[in-house]
Amino acid sequence: MRQRYKLNHYILFFIFSIMIVMSVGQYIIYSNYKRSLIDDYKAKHTYKSQQVREDYRLLIDQLQYDFRKVENQNILKINQLYERYEREKKHFDIKKVADELNKDVAFGEYQVFLINRDYIVEKASYENDIGYDLGQYKAMKDLLQSVFDKKIDIDISVPILDSTSMTFKRFLHKLSDDGKYLLQIGYVLNIYENLKVKYQHYSREAISMNIYLVNEYILQEINLRDKLFTKKSIADEWKSSKSLLSLLSSHTNDTKLQQIIDTIDRDVKNKSLNISHELSKVFNNKDRLISYLDLKSNTFFIYSITDGLFIKGNEMKLIIKIEYSTNELQKNIRLVFYFLMTLCMVIFVILYFIYLFLYNNVTNKLVGIINDIQEGNKSSIRAIKIKEIDYLNSKYNESVEKTNKEREKNILLLKENKRFIADTVHQIRTPLTNILMNSEMVKKYQNDQKLLKFINQIEASVNMLSNSYEDLAYVTTCDTIEYRPTKISLSKIVTQRVKFFEIISEVNLKRNISNIEDNIYLVINDIECERLIDNNISNAIKYATPNKPIFVELYNNKDTNGVILEFKSFGKPIKNVARIFEKNYREYEAKRGLGLGLNMVKGICKKYNISYSATYIDGQNIFTYTFNSPRES
Incomplete structure (x- = not known):
């Protein structure tokens, strides 16, 4: 059978479904807003x-332009230095030469x-560089050796940042005439x-903001925070740059960067990567940008790289x-979250109401x-506020009022009907008694055996009528008269009622066989006890097979006492069997009757706590009644 639920359950389910849909919808809206805020x-x-x-690129372009403007001048100056060293050698004064240049x-x-x-x-007009070892970096060492070996006449370097002064320098190298120095x-x-x-x-x-100058050989940070600067070796430059590369590597997961870092850690002096x-x-x-947003640490990193207008290939970048703070972004995300949560709570409150x-x-x-x-x-x-x-x-209420009026009317009719039946029963009693008495007298004093059969039929009919009369009298008075129980001899009453139905059984081609144990007493009303016995015997006579005996047995059950x-x-x-004791139920509609007998018996059994059952064994219908009320034997 299809399961049914209460209206309140459907309403709760509907409200709960709306809340779930609203929650999912709010989450989607929040996610979209958050994504939009992050994108913005x-x-x-x-x-x-x-x-x-772009602004820094313009400055670097100007720097490159200025370096390129003096390229010819630089070549003249290196040649001028070469000539001065060639003439003066032992008396070579590097500071005077620098002043002249x-x-x-x-x-x-x-x-x-x-x-x-x-x-x-070994010597320098810029004294901070005296003693600086240029051979600690393989690429630089190879380049200088090429000049010593006269493979290169004049070498012109890319612009390099001087960590001591934060100035940009472009170097030119030329071998001295005696081959002792690189000028x-x-x-x-x-x-x-x-x-x-x-x-x-x-x-x-x-x-924070950091700017790095990158060329083929080295990566240098332009220190724009401090006022005082110190000279850094190439190894020191690499080590300070490692933090940038490590951070960039963690934000991009790029294996190339990790290779550079591994090379730095493994061998600073002999590396030859083109950085x-x-x-x-x-x-x-396309934009040559790398960004990394980390809301947990409240930071947003943007790395950008640029060439210059006058920069060739990988010469310098x-x-x-x-590093930006995400406080404003986090604040906006929280505002959206709080707004949507407030909206959600308002909707939930509305749904609750x-x-x-x-x-x-x-x-x-x-x-x-x-x-x-x-x-x-x-x-x-x-x-009630709902119109429907x-x-x-x-x-x-109108229907109830109408029904109550009909009910009162029916109760009144029922009372009148019961009064009529009671009056009719009372009117029948006297003539019925006279008929019974006179039939007995006729049977007693007549000697014509031919009439005996007809007299027996008349007597049986009168007895049946008397039995129906007693049933009708009990039905009409059981709810108004109190039938009080008394101690009676059940053995005697059963014997009497069996004898009462003998003539009726005989006329109906049946015979009663009784097996009644003596001296069985019960506490029960005698009229109600008779109704129980009479209805069972009369039903047996009515429905039993002709020429077959009807058994009535009364005995003590030793097992159950x-x-x-x-x-x-x-x-x-x-x-x-389940309906046989119901009111107005008939097994066979062709056989007319009041339909009250076994239902009357059921009421009596219920009153006196009598167990009853109907079974069919060996071709016999067996009605069994077990008396559990106080008794004496």
Whole structure:
């Protein structure tokens, strides 16, 4: 059978479903808003980073342009240095030479260096570089050796950042005439202040900003934070740059960067990686940008790389790392979250009040009406706000009022009917008694045996009529007269009733066989006991097979210490044992009757706690009654 649920359960399920849908919807909206805020945040700061990169690129382009303008002049200066060294050798004064080289220079400055065959700066007009070992980096060592071996006449380096002064230098190398030194001049340009002004402007909006100069051989950070600078060796430059590469590697998971870091850790002096070229491979997208958002640590990193207008190949590149705070983004995300949570809570509260309204004005009202319907009372529900429920309630009350009127009318008719039956029964009693007495007298004093058969039929009919009369009298009075139990001899009553039905059985071609144990006493009303016995015997006579005996047995059950009364008759099995004791039920409609007998018996059994059953064994219908009430034997 299909399972049914209460209306309140459906309402709760509906409300709960809406809450789930709302929660999922709010989560989707939140996720979309969050993604949109993140995208906007990234786009905004990417644009800022591109502005920063463009401004610094312009400065580097200007720097490159200035270096290129003096390339011919630089060649003249290195040749001029070569000639001075050739003439003066033993009396070579490096500072005077440097002063002379700078006499006619309006922009920039020249510095002079002598590098011995151990690749160490032995003499220098810029004293901070004296003793600096250029051979600690393999690529630089090989380049200088090429000049010593006269494979290169003049070597012109890429611009290099001087960590001591934060100035940019471009070096030219030429072998001295005696082959003892490499003559080196450095053309120096100072754009530090311009770089710092830009740094101070853009760093206000960032947590940190770092700018790195990258060429084929080395990666150097332009220190725009400190006021004092110290000389760094190539190894020191590499070690300080490792932090950038490690961070960039963790944000990109790029194996090339990890290879560079591993090379640095393994062998600083002998590495020969083309750093500029390798980093170009990492920044291989259209915008040449790498970004990494980490909401947990409240940071957003943007790395950008740029070439210059005058920079060829991997000669020199600029990397800018900017770290932004995500406080504003986190705040906006929280605002969206709180707004949606508040909206969700408001909707939940509204749904809760909707549920209360439905519960109080629909479910509760309907349940109240249903309870009144089940109890058969007029609905007591008031203050109904739902028009349809109010209409149902009013129509139900109208129906109840109409039904009550009909019921009162029927009760009145029933009372009148019962009074009529009682009066009729009373009117029948006297003539029925006279008929019984006169039939007995006729039977006693007539001697014509031919009339005996007819007299017996008359007597049997009168006895049946008397039995029906007693049933009708009991039915009409059982709910108004108290039938009090007394101690009676059940053995005697059963014997008497069997004898009463002898003539009736004989006329109906049946005979009664009784097996009644003596001295069995029970506490029961004698009239009700007779009704129980009479109805079972009369049913047996009516439905049993002709010319077959009807057995009536009364005995003590030694196992249960109870009294058992049984009625056995041959005949067809009972069709519906479960309904045989119901009121107005007839096994065979063709055989007319009141349909009250066994139902009357059922009521008596219930009153005296008598167990009853109907079975069919060996072609016999057996009605068994077990008396459990107080008794004496």
